[in-house]
Amino acid sequence: MQSNAGRPGARQSGRIDGPVVDRSALVSRAPTPSESGPAILRVAVAAPLAELFDYLPPVSPAPVTLTPGLRLLVPFGRGRRVGMLLRIASHTEQDPARLKRVESVLDARPLLSPADLRLIEWAAAYYRQPIGEALFTALPARLRDPAPVLDERIPGIQATPAGLTVALDALNRAPRQRDLLALARAAPAGLALADLRASQGDCAATLRALRAKGLIETCHLAPGLTPSLPPPVSALAGPALNADQQAAVNAILGALGGFRAFLLDGVTGSGKTEVYIRLIEAVIAAGGQALVVVPEIGLTPQLRARFIQRLPGPVAVLHSALNARERERNWHRAALGEATLVLGTRSAVFVPLPRLALILVDEEHDASLKQQEGFRYSARDLAVRRAQLTGCPVVLGSATPALETLHNARLDRYGWLKLPERAGLARPPTISLLDIRDQPLQAGLSSVLRADMRTELAAGNQVLLFLNRRGYAPILTCHACGWVGGCPHCDARLTLHLNPRKLWCHHCGWSQPVPSLCPACQGSDLRRLGQGTERLEDNLRPLFPEVGIARIDRDSTRRKGELDRLLGAVSRGEIQILLGTQMLAKGHDFPGVTLVGILDLDHALYASDFRAPERTAQLIVQVAGRAGRAERPGRVVLQTRHPEHPLLQSLLREGYGGFATVALGERRDAELPPFAHLALVRAEAPGASEPLAFLRAARVLAEGLIEAADAPGVHLLGPIPAPMERRAGRYRAQLLVQCGERSRLQRFLAHWSPALRGLSRTKGLRWSLDVDPQEML
């Protein structure tokens, strides 16, 4: 057999790359008890396979005790793969003669603790994901290859003997050098450079000067030994907490040391972040670690800045924009107990934390906490599960909690901590409906809204206009023959964009030049119907010629730094009218804005997804929350042709809580989450009939299994074509599974999902199973 039959994608790094042992030698060589004992190593292999694979221990004496959580290099098929040791057993179900031997142990110590493994195994089972895939999506990507972990030594500085004895006063002319030397002297084991940078800012020049004088030297710190630094020099004193904030802090601190879930239900501006900071301070002071999960790190720059500014310990940030090395470095700092705070997106929920004492999930309602492909887990739900397994509190924070979370709070499963007041004296924005039926519109604005805008602008205030539609016009049509620009690959219209000028499909990314004549009849009267943000901006300029206008959407902020530039111009008051899509609803505050106009959400009121009303209400409240900070109250005007719509009425009269009551009532009647639990099988193929045929077979399979799985009450709905049947050239369909009881649904899925894998598939057909789906598209 050829000896270097490594898998092509696997990097062959010298240290671990031995020749593949001849297979016949492996098979013929019976393990003797003295060299391997009875031990069978049960290994999760980095492949989409649900089962564990059994191996014999490596021939050479293992450099470490074989412990679950170690990565192993194992012969697999005719190549070799990275796997993770999960269990050590004394028996195997396999023919013992077929067992192969582990080639090598890749790590000096387990990368994941038994508790970490338990969470990942639980998640793999719950979301029906092969264990190997789940494990290796939880690890930094580089560790999927047989690469050794990065050098764990931490670069730092240390005072030299001269530095320890010199009189500090001698440096009074160089106060920064003096202060840094004092810090170094206080830490005889050394200071990590990363911590120094985080707490003192950029001090490279000062360190160079100290090193030139022979007072400090560089060194390496062993993990686990870096002392925490005093609070940063720039630390701001925290503002005093109001009574609600204090009560929330007290309730959560009182729960430390055991599992309890809390909903921190705080309107925008009520000071949730300050509550988070106080909690983390307390956890760090007690020697623990805190984990904060956020939807998208790019949207929470303020949160991150405030954490780093206020909290002493090293903060490890984890998100997709980091390069692989930084990511792994931060992951190790968390895993080794170095970082006292981890702030990250979805996958951070799996990061090992030996002293984990508190988990926070900010914007817990946000759909991006649920991974939408591959391993479709909910970081929020796993955070709760992890807190349960760890025995620590978890706090779900939002101004617009998910209905599932509110339901849990109402049932008293979660502690419900309310922060109804805005910090300071600011009042919440008032929302009013503006009936635009039969109203003449200019630039999509009714005369009432235009007058309101003029009043605010004249008073020196800023105005925000929200229009959730990018581009110039959503439809280009021929007035003569009725041709409409459609996407050749999707069941969708092409959106007209003028900058850059093209017809663009927002669903698959396809684009084409804008025709000057009708492609169907060669007519010249092509008309642009409807209004997107580009057109709104164009139409506003003549209406408000003296006024600075900025558009914020994915197109206008594509260039790096452009978003920050626009936001800077807004905060400096150079912009008076700010318009854009839902990018405006997330993360950024506009204290100078006193009027928010919501131009057209009517289409969302009648969307097919059962979560559309919830998402719409959240969007409205989140947009409203951007306005009217400080002493100037904000006002929200919502233009609509459906002023009587129950969603709008309940939101208007009783706020988000009132809306939630109505919406939960509807969910109960319709037997939808949180009153029932769902799983969705999606299938897609180049032809329209194949996905439906596959799902019909899946349904037949399911009907036969419901009894075998002892899962009465599991209902199947469909298959039906997806709401947009054709997308990116593929036809899509779905089959919904519904059950009133989560454990029954799970029992059913445990039988069904392995059986689904055995169904025959036509060529080009892809399918996936989504447990607790968020989007029904």
Added chain:
DNA sequence: AGCACGCCGACT
């Protein structure tokens, strides 16, 4: 997922 083995069309 890879990567083999295995049985039917157009080619050096």
Added chain:
DNA sequence: GTCGGCGTGCTC
């Protein structure tokens, strides 16, 4: 006559 299509099955 072969090279090669992707259907099917296996990986301890």
